[in-house]
Amino acid sequence: MNHAEQGYTKWIVIMLLMVAMLVGMEIYFDMMQRKEHANTIKISGTYLEEAKDVPHFKLSASVGKTFSEKNLQGHWTMMFFGFTNCGMVCPTTMSALSGMYKTLEKTLPANQLPEVVMVSVDPDRDSIGRMKEYVTSFDSHFIGLRADIQKTIALEKALHIAAAKIEAGPGKNQYTINHSAEILLFNPKGQLQAYLDYPPTAKQLAEDYQLILKATELKGKWIILNYWAAWCESCMKEIPELNRFYQHHQTQNVVLYGVNYDQLPKKELTEAIQKTHIIFPVLLQNPEGIFALKNIEALPVTVVINPNGKMVKKIMGGNTEKSLDSLLADLGGE
Incomplete structure (x- = not known):
């Protein structure tokens, strides 16, 4: 490796560390803000005592139609932000959601099962067809969502999701994305009710979801x-x-x-x-x-x-x- 290549590699490493630190700080301060509004329900995450309204958004859905804030109403929804080229966080989370869903199918009536959706933070590489193939490989009920980059960033900001592209080489598509890994839970009114922590397990997700259902029923x-x-x-x-x-x-x-x-x-x-x-x-x-x-x-x-x-x-x-x-x-x- 010549001096020019060594210098480029060093610059890449420094930039990666700076971006990762900035995204990490954003995620940390966002979590602190959420906990200020949380109550004492014991879940692996943050339950919002006062559920938050969601602004208007419109995404393309893998089921052949658009998906907006209106699609969050009438049932519980779990939403995860990720991308199909993700190496560990996304497949780990989606596998846990799949295990959770199978567990809940055995214990809850169909009208109490959550709808599970994944929103791409990488719309440049994630087509709607690719999203469909990815999410349904974990469970046939799951829905993949995407939009152009401007709409994606707007939704991330509205829901306090941090995501940043990190260059991994000189090529156009040589990059990864550092992003928030929590699962967002929306109540049947379409309001944001909880953030469920990463890393999740199927057992913990199922228990937390049923706990929140019961808390809502008794409120x-x-x-x-x-x-x-x-x-x-x-x-x-x-x-x-x-x-x-x-x-x-x-x-x-x-x-x-x-x-x-x-x-x-x-x-x-x-x-x-x-x-x-x-x-x-x-x-x-x-x-x-x-x-x-x-x-x-x-x-x-x-x-x-x-x-x-x-x-x-x-x-x-x-x-x-x-x-x-x-x-x-x-x-x-x-």
Whole structure:
């Protein structure tokens, strides 16, 4: 290698480091800004307590039509920004999304499954045909999106996505792209609801998504969580009272859920519910991640959550229908 080539190589390395540092700083400060508006739901990422509206955009879609902000409405959507020449981040993320989708297909009704879309940050090389081939290689349900570079940059800025082309050689197409790797989650109103962190796993994505679904379902209601176990005598004594409370409050803005302390598998939990004659719904997963609850160390315990998702009362010991009615009246829940 002559001196001219050595000088060019050194210049390329310096430029790569500077661009990578700038993009990294943009991603870091953007993450800090998001966390300022986040609540305490325990997911691997940032849940926005106040969902953000999305400005107008229009992209070409691999399913043969355009895709705009209106296509985000009516269902949950997961959006990832990447490119087909990506070496590690994109295939890792898309594989995790594929595994997540297969898991959710087994546990959720079709109308609760998220739509998964990938937006190209490299429209110069990613044709719509190439995007379709790429995303469907992970799952036939996935949709590829692209636009010209100006529209792509505008959408990246609107959604706080950082992306920068990094030259990797003297040729026109000898470059890579350093970009934000989070997955964006949009709620059925078409609003940005969460950023899910990289690197994702199929298991974590499925758990986080279902946690957010449940948090959304419960938002705006008074929630009573009763922790119980079949071996707890005091728990067994209060179950008839809780059943009566549940029967008398089904049409009100108050919901009662049981939480099995032992976190039994679904089959065993179903059997325990039948043996203990519980008629109110029992959650398969502990909702502590939704409400940032601390560990429950004694039974029975009843927790009251207000419509803002904050715990306002923790009751140690058994309850009666009357005591719960009085408590809610005092708290303004009835």
